[in-house]
Amino acid sequence: MTTWMRSGPFVEGEWVRLSDAKGRKHNIRLEVGKEFSTKRGQLRHDDIIGHPEGIVITSTLDGKYQVFRPLLSEYVVSMPRGAAIIYPKDAAHIITMADIYPGARVVEAGAGSGSLTAYLLRAVGSEGTLGSYEIREEFADTARANVEQILGGEVPQWTLTVGDVREVMTEPEVDRLVLDMVDPWTCVPLAAERLVPGGIICAYVATTTQLSLFVETLRADGGFTEPHAWETLQRDWHLEGLAVRPDHKMIGHTAFLVTARRMAPGVRSLEKTRRPAPGAYGPDYHGPRPAGMTRPEDD
Known part of the structure; x- marks a missing residue:
């Protein structure tokens, strides 16, 4: 136990x-x-x-x-850490919105300090598998120590590999790919190759620039459904008699989350019918562009 x-x-x-x-x-x-x-x-x-x-x-x-x-949510915010942790509010959304289920085959790129890893292992259960990849060995050591402390020792359904997921991923087929890394858009080709049809890619990114590049790369690939992006803000409430009000402090922005689903092989997703906002793809934008839209210098 x-x-x-x-x-x-x-x-x-x-x-x-x-x-x-x-x-x-x-x-x-x-x-x-x-x-x-x-x-x-x-x-x-x-x-x-x-x-x-x-x-x-x-x-x-x-x-x-x-x-x-x-509670696990109480422990992970105070456990030893190398990299910053994924907060419980975001871990909860990843588990729910990426639909991590018992028996799922999941790959996580960026183990960090092991916070999300512990939640993922709980979600996939004894019948699922989780492959975690971490570039920095010292972070991997911290993640392993934390996860084994939380789960009471070695976890048979978990592998932790030190290396770049784009180069050393061994899983030939996965149901979910969760990316907690600086440049998740570079993993879109890997996701297109390894995710099963209907599988979900989920990225955790801190800045709007990362968010934009990841979303536009998915759109340009064409093999994924229209990305869904959001963030969560957590605010507690002060409760004392009739003095019921929002607390003065809160957990505000931590990161953006993005999910999209893999299309069947050879099938392109339906492009979202939208009129780009003025300047959305102007001269300062250097990422992928919607089909048929060129850069000003290409005209």
Whole structure:
């Protein structure tokens, strides 16, 4: 049983999440005989081990803390990282909008620190497979350590390869291709070759320039449906009696997400009927263009 699937009493070696009445939170790994230092004194691990979730323990200076197993969304934002993580709000949209399902064959380009990897492995289940590719070895090491910590050891359905996905991808056929990289548009030919008909390509990009280049490259290829792009903003609410209002802080822009589906071999997608906005493909635009539209210097 993996770390994030446990139930029953707490055991040595697993992570727990402590929270006090002011909302301060700590993640600790349980060890027999150890203590955890807080501003309100020491907390004994032995007071947690063997007890169920939802207990309240008291520190040596009478500080009280609730104890639960951390949700995956709580753990990934505080785990060790090399590369920036994909936030839970974006991971949730990738799982949903890219339709990652149990048994799916998924390739992920850009493992980063392993945040999205953990969510993908949960989604594909024991019958699916996930191939993760990471160019930087130090990032791959961090991702492997984090994923194995989260899932309780080696994961048979997961492979992690250090290298450029465009050069070393071994999967001949995949259902989903998820791209978290600087230049995802360079993977469109790979997606056209390896994605099954009806398969989904999904890119996670930070800037509007990346977004534009990726979308126009998909359109120019012609073998994918019209791309769908969006971003999500997460805002919590303050709740106290009748003082119910939006919180003063929020998780704003993190990245744009883009999805498109693979057409059948040899079939071009229906071009979206649209009139380009004035200047959309002007002299400052250097990416792919709609069929039949030339650059000013080509006229």
